[in-house]
Every structure is written in structure tokens, then in C-alpha cells.
Amino acid sequence: MTEGASxxxxxxxxxxxxxxxxxxxxxRGVGVSGEMARLKRQLERMAVEPSADDVWHSVELARHQDRxxxxxxxxxxxxxxxxxxxxxxxxxxxxxxxxxGRMDGRTVVLVGHQKGRDIRExxxxxxxxxxxxxxxxxxxxxxxxxxxxxxxxxLVDTPxxxxxxxxxxxxxxxxxxxxxxxxxxxxxxxVACVIGEGxxxxxxxxxxxxxxxMQENAIYSVISPEGCAAILWRxxxxxxxxxxxxxxxxxxxxxxxxxxxIVPEPEGGAHADHDGAAALLAESLGAALxxxxxxxxxxxxxxxxxxxxxxxMYLE
Amino acid sequence: MxxxxxxxxxxxxxxxxxxxxxxxxxxxxxxHSHYRDDELEPTLRxxxxxxxxxxxxxxxxxxxxxxxxxFAEEDAGLRSADPLAFFDLRAYTERLAExxxxxxxxxxxxxxxxxxxxxxxxxxVMDFAFMGGSMGSTVGEKFARACDRAGGRGVPLVCxxxxxxxxxxxxxxxxxxxxxxxxxxxxxxxxxxxxxxxMSHPTTAGVxxxxxxxxxxxxxxxxxxxxxxxxxxxxxxxxxxxxxDFGLAESNARxxxxxxxxxxxxxxxxxxxxxxxxxxxA
Numbered sequence: 001m002t003e004g005a006s007x008x009x010x011x012x013x014x015x016x017x018x019x020x021x022x023x024x025x026x027x028r029g030v031g032v033s034g035e036m037a038r039l040k041r042q043l044e045r046m047a048v049e050p051s052a053d054d055v056w057h058s059v060e061l062a063r064h065q066d067r068x069x070x071x072x073x074x075x076x077x078x079x080x081x082x083x084x085x086x087x088x089x090x091x092x093x094x095x096x097x098x099x100x101g102r103m104d105g106r107t108v109v110l111v112g113h114q115k116g117r118d119i120r121e122x123x124x125x126x127x128x129x130x131x132x133x134x135x136x137x138x139x140x141x142x143x144x145x146x147x148x149x150x151x152x153x154x155l156v157d158t159p160x161x162x163x164x165x166x167x168x169x170x171x172x173x174x175x176x177x178x179x180x181x182x183x184x185x186x187x188x189x190x191v192a193c194v195i196g197e198g199x200x201x202x203x204x205x206x207x208x209x210x211x212x213x214m215q216e217n218a219i220y221s222v223i224s225p226e227g228c229a230a231i232l233w234r235x236x237x238x239x240x241x242x243x244x245x246x247x248x249x250x251x252x253x254x255x256x257x258x259x260x261x262i263v264p265e266p267e268g269g270a271h272a273d274h275d276g277a278a279a280l281l282a283e284s285l286g287a288a289l290x291x292x293x294x295x296x297x298x299x300x301x302x303x304x305x306x307x308x309x310x311x312x313m314y315l316e
Numbered sequence: 317m318x319x320x321x322x323x324x325x326x327x328x329x330x331x332x333x334x335x336x337x338x339x340x341x342x343x344x345x346x347x348h349s350h351y352r353d354d355e356l357e358p359t360l361r362x363x364x365x366x367x368x369x370x371x372x373x374x375x376x377x378x379x380x381x382x383x384x385x386x387f388a389e390e391d392a393g394l395r396s397a398d399p400l401a402f403f404d405l406r407a408y409t410e411r412l413a414e415x416x417x418x419x420x421x422x423x424x425x426x427x428x429x430x431x432x433x434x435x436x437x438x439x440x441v442m443d444f445a446f447m448g449g450s451m452g453s454t455v456g457e458k459f460a461r462a463c464d465r466a467g468g469r470g471v472p473l474v475c476x477x478x479x480x481x482x483x484x485x486x487x488x489x490x491x492x493x494x495x496x497x498x499x500x501x502x503x504x505x506x507x508x509x510x511x512x513x514x515m516s517h518p519t520t521a522g523v524x525x526x527x528x529x530x531x532x533x534x535x536x537x538x539x540x541x542x543x544x545x546x547x548x549x550x551x552x553x554x555x556x557x558x559x560x561d562f563g564l565a566e567s568n569a570r571x572x573x574x575x576x577x578x579x580x581x582x583x584x585x586x587x588x589x590x591x592x593x594x595x596x597x598a
Binding site for chain 1: 528549
């Protein structure tokens with residue numbers, strides 16, 4: 001191929017991607033005044049293939065210690081929030097928060113991973129790494145939502161499910177599977193958003209939703225960059241290389257059809273402006289919910305399963 | 317512990333044909349007896365001395381379970397794509413080609429119609445020898461289609477798993493095979509077809525955290541490792557002291573995660589009895 005032709009092909013590809021991004025109903029949700037110019041810049045930035053440095057920047061921002069966590073959003077998004085505790089069997093897992101929230105004059109069930117801000121809280125929350133008890137708590141909240149017709153919102157932010165002896169003995173793998181199944185069966189509408197680290201099975205356990213969103217600087221991946229580097233490069237120090245190879249950033253996830261939309265963050269990232277990030281997140285969640293709410297429950301379940309069934313790339 | 321086959325992904329990546337040259341092909345990790353392949357065949361690859369269950373390749377497993385000549389493979393032409401143009405120390409496409417040559421399989425799962433003890437079913441079997449039985453888009457799609465066919469024919473699905481988890485080389489798309497296969501099982505449930513999940517050694521990570529754990533009946537083989545996180549990673553991450561039977565089928569049975577541990581020789585009649593239980597024709 002000549003150089004000119006390849007440049008043309010590249011431009012075509014970029015235009016297509018830009019068009020795809022513009023079509024996203026969610027980005028429309030950013031009707032906040034003065035946001036349009038910034039959004040356009042953002043779109044232009046997205047239209048360029050993220051470099052290894054861009055991807056790694058996302059990894060760093062997704063893990064930023066000042067990044068808002070689930071409860072930071074809850075207190076800004078919900079007019080009122082009543083937290084529900086315990087899995088009704090064994091324990092209350094602080095790495096997952098579940099509760100009833102009031103948003104836009106109605107009740108929703110909200111479930112999200114919760115990391116801690118300082119050392120004491122981080123330990124208490126187990127760094128957002130869930131035990132099976134946490135998934136059971138989530139499932140109990142989902143059942144409640146279904147019973148009362150409350151929409152389900154989930155916020156994903158975990159390095160992964162906890163890799164410990166007790167967690168294994170309590171059936172970590174099985175409960176992650178059943179938690180997904182519970183979401184697949186929901187009659188009520190559901191929207192998930194990855195707000196930080198979407199780490200592997202522990203993340204996807206609460207992300208089988210009608211609409212899956214991702215914040216601009218969040219990551220969603222099958223394994224941590226360090227884990228991947230340790231296994232494939234035999235050197236955890238190659239994390240940056242690994243991240244560039246498996247592309248956990250929002251733009252790539254959107255391109256691969258894994259998420260339905262990208263939620264913009266304030267200039268500099270969500271950690272720089274919690275209120276701004278929460279306002280943008282609330283708009284996107286609301287828009288996504290409005291998108292799926294008019295659909296009849298059975299049809300919505302069918303569409304939800306169809307969406308996940310279509311994921312993957314293979315050669316026939 | 318000594319009896320356990322090492323299934324860590326590190327070794328999986330390091331798996332090389334020439335590496336086996338130095339060791340005897342079948343050295344029992346339980347009692348150190350040596351066997352040629354043909355010696356193990358009559359015992360279904362179970363050590364006659366100590367009962368250790370050696371891994372079984374997918375086609376051998378089908379021969380062990382299905383009635384002779386009844387297995388009709390479907391989707392044999394499905395192959396993995398390389399959606400990320402993934403390259404670590406080597407290209408993913410190269411690893412795929414090598415695995416195909418080494419195993420004679422298109423990917424880590426074979427599925428098709430079969431009958432077991434004269435009961436019709438859909439049979440899906442994984443092969444650990446193909447890139448550690450890892451689940452990428454092809455494995456996910458083949459499993460989902462097996463669910464569709466079982467639902468369409470109104471027969472139970474029998475699935476034998478052997479997997480190190482999701483296939484990292486497909487990045488986030490491999491993680492998406494978890495919800496995908498979960499949705500496929502949900503559809504199978506809706507079609508009121510039974511799902512019998514047989515977890516063989518090893519069934520770990522992404523496969524354990526998705527369809528394998530959703531069987532109406534979950535059966536395991538003795539000594540199989542069934543864990544979301546394998547012993548080495550748990551040990552390295554938490555510095556906890558691991559119990560001797562950490563993650564093994566026996567431990568899973570004690571904690572209530574599997575219905576039964578069935579020795580390989582009894583597996584076929586056992587599955588036959590289950591299929592009879594779920595039979596609609598009666």
C-alpha cells in the first residue's frame with residue numbers, strides 16, 4: 001500500500017470512530033453550560049488511537065487516591081440514601097455498598113464497590129476487594145429491586161475479587177457466576193458504570209446490565225496490568241507494556257463493543273472535581289436509564305442477554 | 317499437595333513440547349509410578365496404583381463418556397480472531413497456530429450432539445492442552461451455541477471443563493465471555509433443559525466464575541483443583557497459610573460447592589443416571 005492510501009484509510013477510520021462517538025446518546029447528556037467546547041476537544045482526543053502513554057495515564061487516573069468512590073457519588077447523586085447491610089447468611093462485606101437511593105424523585109437500588117480513602121478505611125473496605133458475602137449482599141439487593149420495581153444502578157470499582165483462603169472456601173467463583181445470573185434475570189432496568197478499576201471477575205459480577213457505561217479515565221480489564229506482565233512477560237515491572245497490549249481504557253472498550261458509552265469527566269479527571277464528576281455521572285446514568293425503561297421487562301431481558309451474547313470476535 | 321498437577325498460568329505459558337522430552341510422559345505425581353500412554357488408556361488415565369486422575373484430552377474424554385459413534389461435532393471450523401493484535405513475547409496468532417498444530421484442535425472446547433448411556437444430550441468438552449483451556453471468544457461462542465442446540469432439541473447439556481481461566485490475549489473480550497456464557501445458561505434454563513457441569517482438573521478463574529458454576533448438578537473428579545484464584549497467587553498475595561487441600565474438589569465438597577465427587581470410572585454411568593432423572597420422555 002502506498003503511503004497516501006494508508007493515510008486515507010487511517011483518516012476514514014478516524015472519521016468513522018468520531019461519528020460513532022458523536023452518535024452516542026450518552027454524550028448528549030453533557031448539556032451542562034460551557035461543556036460543549038471541552039467535550040469537542042475530548043472527542044477529538046478520543047478520535048486518535050490512544051498511545052501506550054495514554055493507556056497508562058488512564059490506569060493511573062483510574063487508581064488515583066483522590067478519585068471519587070461509590071459513596072462519594074452516592075452522597076452527591078442521591079437526595080437520600082439508606083444503606084442496606086449484610087448478606088442475610090454470614091456477614092456484611094464492607095467492600096460492597098448496597099442501598100436504596102432517591103434520585104430524580106424516585107427510588108433506585110444502588111450497588112457499588114467501595115474502596116477506602118485512608119489506611120484505616122482501606123483496610124476496613126479490603127481495598128474494594130469483595131468476598132462472596134459481598135456478591136450475596138448485591139444479589140439480595142437485586143431481588144429487592146425486582147420485587148418492588150426499582151431500577152438497579154451499579155458502580156464498578158475494584159482491583160478484583162479477593163484472592164484469599166476464606167473467600168475461596170466460601171465459593172468465590174460460584175458466587176461471581178450467580179451474581180451475574182441474578183443480573184441477567186432482572187425484570188427491572190439496570191445500568192452499570194465502571195467508575196475506576198473494573199478488575200476482572202470481581203467487576204463483571206455486578207456489571208451484567210442493560211447499559212454498561214465507563215468513565216473516561218476508568219479501566220476495565222480481564223487482569224491487572226501487573227498480573228498480566230508477571231505472567232506473559234514474567235516481569236511485573238512491564239505493567240505499562242502489558243496495559244498497552246491489552247488496552248483496558250474506555251475508548252478501546254467502546255470500540256470493542258464492551259461498553260455502550262463513555263461518561264465524560266471534568267477537566268483533569270474525576271479526582272480534580274468530585275461535584276463536577278458526580279453531575280456528569282448522574283446525567284449519563286439518568287439518560288441510560290431513560291433509554292431502557294420504556295422497554296417491556298421480558299423484551300428487556302431478551303435484549304440484555306442478546307447484547308452480551310454478541311460479545312466476542314471469532315472467525316467462522 | 318504433591319499430588320497436584322501444577323496449573324499455574326506461568327507454566328501454561330511456558331508449556332513447550334520439548335520440555336516434556338526429559339520427563340517420562342506420565343509420571344504419577346501421587347506415587348511416582350511411570351506409565352506409557354497405552355498403559356493408562358484401559359484405566360481411563362487413572363493411576364492403577366494410587367488413583368491419581370491424569371488429565372484427559374477432549375477427544376479422549378468424549379470417547380470415555382459418549383456412546384460409541386454418537387458424537388457429532390458442531391462448529392468445528394470456528395477459530396479465534398486476534399481482536400487486539402496482541403503481542404507479548406510472541407504474537408497471539410503464533411501461539412494459536414502452535415496450539416492448533418500441537419493439539420489438533422481448533423480451540424479449547426469441542427461441542428456437539430451425543431448420547432450417553434443411550435440418552436441424547438449436547439456434549440461440550442474443554443481441553444487444557446490448548447492454551448491452558450483458556451476461554452476466549454471462540455470458547456464462549458461454542459459454549460453458547462451448545463446451549464442453543466440443547467435448548468432447541470430439548471435435551472440436557474453435559475459440559476466437562478478444564479481451564480486456567482479467561483484468555484488474556486483477548487483482553488476485555490475474554491472477560492466478556494463470563495457474562496456471555498452466563499446469559500447462554502440463563503436461556504438454557506428458560507428452555508427448561510438440564511445443565512450438568514462436570515468440573516475436571518483444573519477448573520479455575522473465569523470458567524469457574526461463569527458457566528461451570530451454574531450447573532443444575534455440579535460434579536467433580538477426585539483431586540481436581542476448583543478455585544477462582546489458584547494456590548500460588550493466594551499464597552503470594554495474602555501470605556496466608558494454605559490448608560493442604562486448598563481449592564481441591566474434596567475441599568469444595570466439604571464447603572458445599574459441588575454435588576458429588578465421582579471417580580472417572582464411574583462418571584459415565586453416573587451421568588447416565590442423571591440424564592434419566594431429567595428425561596422428558598418418561
